[in-house]
Amino acid sequence: MKYIPIYLIFIPIITSMIIYLFNNKYVNYLVFLSQGVITYFSIKYFSLNNHFLESNILNLGGWEKAIGISLKNDRLSMAFIFLSIFIWWVILLYSWNNRKGDFKFLFFLLFLEGAFLGLLQTNDLFNLFIFIEITTIISTILIIYKKDGYSVKSGLYYLLFNSTGMIFYLLGLILVYTVTGTLNMDIAKERIELLNNTLIIKLAFVFIMASIGVKSAFFPVYNWLPKAHGAAPASISALLSGLLIKSGIYAYIRLHYIFNINDLNDLFFILGILTALSGIIFALSQKDIKQVLAFHTISQIGIILMGLSSYETKANIGGLLHVFNHALFKSLLFLGSGIIINHYNTRKITEIRGVFKRLPVVSVIMIIGMFSITGAPFFNGFVSKTIIKYGIKHNSFHSILFFIINLGTCISFIKFSQIFFGDFKKTDFKKIHSRSSMIILGISCLLMGILYAPIINVFYDIDLSFVNIFSLSALFNYLISLVIGFFIFKFIIDKDFYPMKKIRHLYISFETTNFMLISFIIIMTIISLR
Amino acid sequence: MKLSIILAFITLLIGIYGLIISKNIIKSIICFNISQGAVVLLFLTFSKEYPSSIPIISENSSNMVDPLPQALMLTTIVIGAAITALALMLSIKIFHYYGTLDWKEFIERNG
Amino acid sequence: MIKKILSILMLISLLIVFSLASFEALENSNSFSKDFYIENTYKHTGSKNLVTGIYLDYRLFDSIFEASILLVSVTGIIFMSKRDDEVL
Known part of the structure; x- marks a missing residue:
């Protein structure tokens, strides 16, 4: 059973090729068989290795460690593997009714799963580059799947900008290879420690962090995300925004562990705050459902970065936990909005009314998702946001900014919840597809909110019982922020002033984005060389 | 040796400058290709000392160049070609739908 | 300007x-990997061309995925270029 990491990568890829060869409606049911086999293998692998107290390394081909490629699994990667297999089950169940006979869609979807599971397990710097490029190419093809004008424009922007970002990754890689003589992540970490922070290592770190910043949507270079996630079909939007954006965060954690440079932690904290604030400001001014949710993804990534880049351990754990919670509730919101858009045939918030009467199950689950993202007690957003709040408690200015970000999220979702009331007058409705996948996600959000302590104990061995979900002060804080948000919404946002119109139509074209990428690199170089 | 590293990096900077100021989609794709080729050149010049020979074992025993960056660059060239092909296909589709190949004219014609 | x-x-x-x-x-x-490749490639793999030995033996995993990038991008281009009334 020591070859299970290889089975996890290659079983989806071979299944996708078999499905593409026989264009037959009944061979498509092979998808569920392969998903079941992968789930069984991953659970067996987790329980056989003594819950991964130390990491498990498999050297491919039996070559020596510093020369060949190796695959490494530890607790972090196993948690991500379980999350990704779960989300892929949900996406398959959601889109099965429409795409039963569409073998091309299933080919790309399963290939992406194999490549993503490979990205999570690799231990080699150049192999990480190849997996990131495969993920970019397949995501582009899935974004342009509907083949209308808006999708094709967004897909081209996404492809070119991400590939430009990965050029800088190669520049950092050549500097690391010349100085350490190896491409393996563990051995490079040991040799970099002996070199003691010279100019070479700092410059390589700056280049690699710039490319990882493009991939995971940090402050100056996030402009590809609203266009790409707004233009994709609904299930692909949920997959991209819930899971594939976390590949950048995963690479950030791994590369930060190798280089171990702590001078830039303050810069990343400030970047996290700026990302979250700008995401909220843009989200308040949009009128399209999917654009609102895409800008909220940017601000939640800012919160995750605030958690992961601080010096305290508690905030790190809070940031990591928010990665998993965000995947659950953001996929829920995107899948629900997909059903709503299909049913009503329009995308603007101001025209959709009366969801609660027509689609009761969907609206209840969307309300669960909205409580999770704003951080209500008993739901899973509350747990991770409270842990991050404890971590930054000693600096009062940061706490005030964190409160403002949460307030902005509340305001925006109060605006979003207008779609539930009222009544709708049109009479042509299309057929709605299955809701069982959304029910699964809603139940898992509730479970993570109530039973978080035993689940985290199994994975990470950390005691989280200091987070008290039954405390009255937390509930009181949440209600106060809801009330303040409601008043701000009524008197300021709803009137749609002129600055809001300007912000909504702000469009940063391709050349300006590249200019921001170069200035991002220069600023990081100046700060790290002081 | 040092001069060749500086020249390869200047080529990369010319490609990036082209990405910053070009207003046409096809020019952006060409500048991306220039940058990708310059990175390949930079990788290959980092490990060459004079005199040295190609990494094939025959009767000479003088210095050999490091063979690992050359193997990595075979893969990188293939990735660059695949991305260029996909991007050109998308630009053909954009021309069918919008009638223009300019990055900034999409705002007016929001079709 | x-x-x-x-x-x-x-x-x-x-x-x-x-x-x-x-x-x-x-x-x-650091020339650790260069010395290793020059010494040991002919013994382990039997090829006198060192680049072939690395590309197809020590780093075969990369080469498999590079070939699959070509497969995916060609499939995507064929899918993109069909007209809408011909889509299966």
């Missing part, structure tokens, strides 16, 4: 920093 001048200045400063770093890297370069 301002954008052009600013970008030229930033790119020139990037050139200066990178050349300083790379000259320093060339002086203390």
